Amino acid sequence: MKSEILYPGAFPMVRVDLAAGEHIKAESGAMVACSPTIDIESKMEGGFLGALSRKFLTGEKFFFQTLRASRGPGEVLLAPTVPGEIVILELDGVNEYMVQKDGFLAGADGILIESKMQSLSRGLLGGEGFFILKISGKGMLALNSFGAIHKIELKPDQEYIVDNSHLVAWSSTTSYSIEKATSGWVASFTSGEGFVCRFRGPGLVYIQSRNPGSFGAWIRQFIPVSE
């Protein structure tokens, strides 16, 4: 399995070359084009209950699509819904990533996806909701973001502060706490940041350069209100 990001930037696609018999799973609706040798199946990852919990708890799709090169080698083109960069990670079986619910695009067959409940404070204030995806296993993992993806590398005990709605994925060796952006409550909100996450290394934190919620609020003012 080989993967390559085409047109890096705001509107990228991923091309995945599959050898005969290989398959990948992708977010439902992610397939843009593929070779005629590829079969598209829909699959409830983690069984019916797993799929159900993913659907209701994380808001992710109920079905993942499985793209299988069942009739010989071929290639698949995949793209996310929103404009923004794609990043490809290689999981080695030991690394685990927490991914916010819209961040998953595609993964190799050896990738394991579970929904995971966050603690109450993180769920309420962390900006990713109560449930996130925990992705582990071995193989290629493609994540997508809104805007550009930026990787923050944290050494052991190194700290970094991230606005809560800019998170895409973070390693499970990091830990974070939610705090007010400034020391006062009022200033916290008038500064426009509200709550922030204080991450502590070691590990990686992937953030997106745009905040989907703020973008939605910004665009709403241009939508004409019907009578």
Next chain:
Amino acid sequence: MTTMTSNALCFGDEFPASGAPCFVQVDGDGLTITVESEGDDGAGEAVPFSALTVSAGGLDHDHLVVKWTRVQGERTLYLKSPDVIRAFRETVPNHLSLPFAQAAEQVQQVRHRRRLVWSLVSGAILAMVLGLWFGSDLFVELAVSWIPVEWEQKLGESAYRDFLSHQEVMKEGPAVTALGEMTHRLTEQIPNNPYRFEVTVVKSDVVNAFALPGGYVVVFTGLMKKAESGEEVAGVLSHELNHVLQRHGLERIVKSLGLLTVAAIVLGNQQGLVGMMNQLGVELLTLKFGREQETEADLTGLQLLQRAKIDPSGMIRFFERLSEKDQGRMEWLSTHPMSTARAERLKAELAALPKKSPEPFTFEWKQVQTSLGSQPVAAP
């Protein structure tokens, strides 16, 4: 050593920030760490227990973090594999067992706290749902308690005027005077009465009387003709007044329409108000009180009669008599179902009250009835 698979992540200056996958082995006097990327020489790094410090770490405090210092700098190991942690724990020497236990306790605490918070939250949600399900009466009472009396009067008055406009109202005469006297004697005895009671006699053969929220009471002449004494009518009146005082009508409205609707009716725009009022008028007139509300009105009504020095046995007698015979259009009975149990309870309650010598009314009941143009009911 080609079959080993990585079971931990090793962090250090020379490794990438995501950590280097490595294989950790526990033996008698320390750990042997073989980093995948440099593991071709097969040796691995042996670190004695004495050089290690342990703590809990990671996103959910579920990793065991092991640190040691080398000449080249500090290295940190993140362990998650249960097998390795168990092996480590079993062979761990004394100087590490305390921090180890502390780390384990920290993990326990985090998990425990999270479980506690979530069970508290789900408990609170469950309690709220159950509360709404079973305690709706309590919520209704609470909601009703902060509706101002003026609202209640607005609601009642509209339905009252609407109803009277279709009826033949008796403006004067002995019946009106008699009812006025009863009302006065009863309302005198109500402490801190927020209502201005308005009692109207309506010409109709229907044996009925009802009260609207806000203190608007209607008594039909049919009921007065059936009564054998003024005390009997006073008993019914006292019962109806207590429906108003206990705000039973409002409770029913809030229950069936919801508090928001009530607020919308009272505060809403005028156009919508009229339509809503008409709709509500129908609701109010067909309002049926619950059994508990009836019992409450019975008991407080009885007490009120007692305070007003009106013979309370008239109330019970009237109820009983109405229930015994099917006497034409007993509308009052259809909304006030009579049972022997109800009469018995009233009798028991009456017996418990201190005896007071009743003061008779100033009017002659027979004359009142004659003025209504009916044959006085023959005494049984």
